[in-house]
Amino acid sequence: MSEFKLPPLKKPKKGEAPKFTDSGLLTKRIVKQVESYLPIILNRVKAGQDMEKVVRDIAQHAGVEPDMVAKYVQAVIKAGSNQAASGGSLL
Numbered sequence: 001m002s003e004f005k006l007p008p009l010k011k012p013k014k015g016e017a018p019k020f021t022d023s024g025l026l027t028k029r030i031v032k033q034v035e036s037y038l039p040i041i042l043n044r045v046k047a048g049q050d051m052e053k054v055v056r057d058i059a060q061h062a063g064v065e066p067d068m069v070a071k072y073v074q075a076v077i078k079a080g081s082n083q084a085a086s087g088g089s090l091l
Helices: 028-046 051-062 066-085
Strands: none
Touching: 028 051, 028 066, 051 066
């Protein structure tokens, strides 16, 4: 899964609004709403689609804020990296 690393969210320039607002912590409820979309997210990113567009599209379908989708994907990547580093199976 390491091939799906996300770049960090860009900091806005002076006088420019941030691309995503920070909606707070990722909750179990939000994870449940987003987790079924993970294969779609990964396929779209692997196909070269813009991550911001993918996140916004999935957020609309899942009924959550875009930053929550981005946080979920980053958490999945981190969990996969930690598991691979410890020698565990990714499946």
